[in-house]
Amino acid sequence: MNIFSDRIKNLQPSIIREMFKFAADPSVISFSAGNPAPESFPKEKIAKISADILSQEPVAALQYSISEGYPKLREWLKADMQKKEIFNPNGDELIITAGAQQVMELTTKTICNETDAIICEAPTFIGSLNSFRSYNAKLVGVPMDDAGINPELLDRALTLNPRCAFIYLIPNFQNPTGKTMSLERRKEVLELAYKHNVMILEDDPYGELRFDGADIPPIKALDKKGHVIYAGTFSKTMAPGLRVGYMVGPADIVNKAVAALQTSTVHTNIWAQMLVWRFVSQTDFGAHIESLRELYKRKCSLMLNSLKFSMPMSITFTEPQGGLFIWGSLPHGELDTFCRAAIERKVAIVPGNAFLVNESERSLDFRLNFSTPSEEQIEKGVEILSSVAKLFY
Amino acid sequence: MNIFSDRIKNLQPSIIREMFKFAADPSVISFSAGNPAPESFPKEKIAKISADILSQEPVAALQYSISEGYPKLREWLKADMQKKEIFNPNGDELIITAGAQQVMELTTKTICNETDAIICEAPTFIGSLNSFRSYNAKLVGVPMDDAGINPELLDRALTLNPRCAFIYLIPNFQNPTGKTMSLERRKEVLELAYKHNVMILEDDPYGELRFDGADIPPIKALDKKGHVIYAGTFSKTMAPGLRVGYMVGPADIVNKAVAALQTSTVHTNIWAQMLVWRFVSQTDFGAHIESLRELYKRKCSLMLNSLKFSMPMSITFTEPQGGLFIWGSLPHGELDTFCRAAIERKVAIVPGNAFLVNESERSLDFRLNFSTPSEEQIEKGVEILSSVAKLFY
Numbered sequence: 001m002n003i004f005s006d007r008i009k010n011l012q013p014s015i016i017r018e019m020f021k022f023a024a025d026p027s028v029i030s031f032s033a034g035n036p037a038p039e040s041f042p043k044e045k046i047a048k049i050s051a052d053i054l055s056q057e058p059v060a061a062l063q064y065s066i067s068e069g070y071p072k073l074r075e076w077l078k079a080d081m082q083k084k085e086i087f088n089p090n091g092d093e094l095i096i097t098a099g100a101q102q103v104m105e106l107t108t109k110t111i112c113n114e115t116d117a118i119i120c121e122a123p124t125f126i127g128s129l130n131s132f133r134s135y136n137a138k139l140v141g142v143p144m145d146d147a148g149i150n151p152e153l154l155d156r157a158l159t160l161n162p163r164c165a166f167i168y169l170i171p172n173f174q175n176p177t178g179k180t181m182s183l184e185r186r187k188e189v190l191e192l193a194y195k196h197n198v199m200i201l202e203d204d205p206y207g208e209l210r211f212d213g214a215d216i217p218p219i220k221a222l223d224k225k226g227h228v229i230y231a232g233t234f235s236k237t238m239a240p241g242l243r244v245g246y247m248v249g250p251a252d253i254v255n256k257a258v259a260a261l262q263t264s265t266v267h268t269n270i271w272a273q274m275l276v277w278r279f280v281s282q283t284d285f286g287a288h289i290e291s292l293r294e295l296y297k298r299k300c301s302l303m304l305n306s307l308k309f310s311m312p313m314s315i316t317f318t319e320p321q322g323g324l325f326i327w328g329s330l331p332h333g334e335l336d337t338f339c340r341a342a343i344e345r346k347v348a349i350v351p352g353n354a355f356l357v358n359e360s361e362r363s364l365d366f367r368l369n370f371s372t373p374s375e376e377q378i379e380k381g382v383e384i385l386s387s388v389a390k391l392f393y
Numbered sequence: 394m395n396i397f398s399d400r401i402k403n404l405q406p407s408i409i410r411e412m413f414k415f416a417a418d419p420s421v422i423s424f425s426a427g428n429p430a431p432e433s434f435p436k437e438k439i440a441k442i443s444a445d446i447l448s449q450e451p452v453a454a455l456q457y458s459i460s461e462g463y464p465k466l467r468e469w470l471k472a473d474m475q476k477k478e479i480f481n482p483n484g485d486e487l488i489i490t491a492g493a494q495q496v497m498e499l500t501t502k503t504i505c506n507e508t509d510a511i512i513c514e515a516p517t518f519i520g521s522l523n524s525f526r527s528y529n530a531k532l533v534g535v536p537m538d539d540a541g542i543n544p545e546l547l548d549r550a551l552t553l554n555p556r557c558a559f560i561y562l563i564p565n566f567q568n569p570t571g572k573t574m575s576l577e578r579r580k581e582v583l584e585l586a587y588k589h590n591v592m593i594l595e596d597d598p599y600g601e602l603r604f605d606g607a608d609i610p611p612i613k614a615l616d617k618k619g620h621v622i623y624a625g626t627f628s629k630t631m632a633p634g635l636r637v638g639y640m641v642g643p644a645d646i647v648n649k650a651v652a653a654l655q656t657s658t659v660h661t662n663i664w665a666q667m668l669v670w671r672f673v674s675q676t677d678f679g680a681h682i683e684s685l686r687e688l689y690k691r692k693c694s695l696m697l698n699s700l701k702f703s704m705p706m707s708i709t710f711t712e713p714q715g716g717l718f719i720w721g722s723l724p725h726g727e728l729d730t731f732c733r734a735a736i737e738r739k740v741a742i743v744p745g746n747a748f749l750v751n752e753s754e755r756s757l758d759f760r761l762n763f764s765t766p767s768e769e770q771i772e773k774g775v776e777i778l779s780s781v782a783k784l785f786y
Contacts, residue, residue, distance in 0.1 A: 003592070004649060005506045005558075013460070013652045038452045046455065047447035054440035059431045062439065062632035067406070098491060098658040105657040109527070113398045114507070131656040134502070165398075199396070239455035241663040256397060259406045263524040264498040265491040269662040270634040 069096025462489025566716025
């Protein structure tokens, strides 16, 4: 029998998550993951804080808790957002989730009917595309230039899709391209959301990881009409295995989202929430972020310099101001052949079509991650990748 | 604008989860929660194991992990199920989830289209009802007798609802009634599932907490045709704040469920999974379970004896062989008035209609929890409840 629901029957596990298992082969240099640098985890502090929690308030850390999230962490986040002039959330506008990915899932579940459109940057993060696919949304990809999503094409896509649930955007150091949306473009996109009366889902997992240039306010900070849902996470600033993120948005939407969260995870692992709160409020979180920025700046520069030094000139790369990813573009030829040749030489990269609404579309781009590999692996991996590239270009 | 999806627009937070906030008032004796006894948490062992994990393998505990769950915990669970002759799962038939509640959500998402029927015991666990509601399923409640769901009425409900996604059952010490489905009944229900070619979702959160009578095999153990999805959890045998449960079922369904899980939580908090594995495999888990059974037997007996001693004879109670709940029934009158009078005297109980498909249906039943309150609170709370009851009966 075909037992599967319409929404799920075509859903496949993410290529990237599948690559994980493959990249577990220790002889492979993986530029394909999106993992934060393991050397960046504040391991000793986490161990100390965890011990404190489990000796000082074990029952609170082990018993059922409320679905909205650990009150102290919610309060800290609200104060932090206020301080950064992003938003001034009241009690009902911020909840804790099991990572930012759950925000994509809850937002889709809450405001997108099956076959409604979700408009996104092309390319964009495959994990979010799969969240949207899992509710049988109609995905519409809109091409980007160096300043972000193309506003004329976005306007047209919104006109052509009157049943659009929301526009999905990653304005800072986008996954997979590493591009940052300009302030001007953020304003234009927000105006388009107002004009067409649709919501924006702003995904900002890397915002804190800027290592070049000046901060640009999130779209959430520019919004005066309650059209933006904002997804944040501690996966990149602390540790992803904790699965702690947060959702900020209009109270009515967040209230429905928390009712939906309650029917799934009931609440986010409470030890992890308490751990995050103690870490951000009782240690020097600012200094920790600063050390992450330095680390990623160094790794990104090392990869970019190595690429410039050894790759054929005809292959181009974005120069991100933050985040975890560099986006490469081949001048012509077959992306698939290139990626296969690389993996045969034990270097894993992600073909760009994985990030498109229609994966069978042709692409000449590929994603490189600089956070997970060690500096040695970056140098060696780029060397191998260059030798492969020189076979074709 | 009405922005909400059809599936979510009528979803409300669970009355019980809402009561949580209310029961936080320390002057209230709460018989309304479903929390495991806080004194049962293996606090020292958890603190010790957590310290070991965070010093011995911190990166594994903090980095992204695979969506299927921590391999060692999956292997332990498979061996455990095999040992108990429940099931012989292969690699693709068991995944780790954020509590058993996520199994309800993922099963519904995976195999239930909007407006498909889900048939369940009436009354049943409100958290599961809300999972089903959150996908706009058509809920059909089938009355129970002392041996479980009524088979004639179930057969009729299945005939009347040919688009039925699955039958949802809690065979052991059911929430809310405390009733246990007989072996005979389990076989009958399974035959009906075969006859109508529908799946069964077997929710077994309390199976390990039997303190009277002999174990009865889960329906999963009786199934030879792959018609049963089984939901288990460590919430009641270890600690619910960890949010660690598991889903066992046919490989094709579990594979889709893990793809869906990946689009939501990505994976379950990995520290918690490692903690559970070390606890079940490296300490005397059997002795821990035995101590839980003794504790709950004592608390249940205390509540039942107190009720028998002081409540009016016309109010009857189930005598559960395990689990966390006793089900009371008024002979006549107004349930709402009774519950309100109790809460005014600072004792919280849950009105039975909360557990019905249609909450506005009339009920004379109420749920009492004996695991959360202390023994003192049980005695005092029953005394107060009895004085309230004597006003009406």
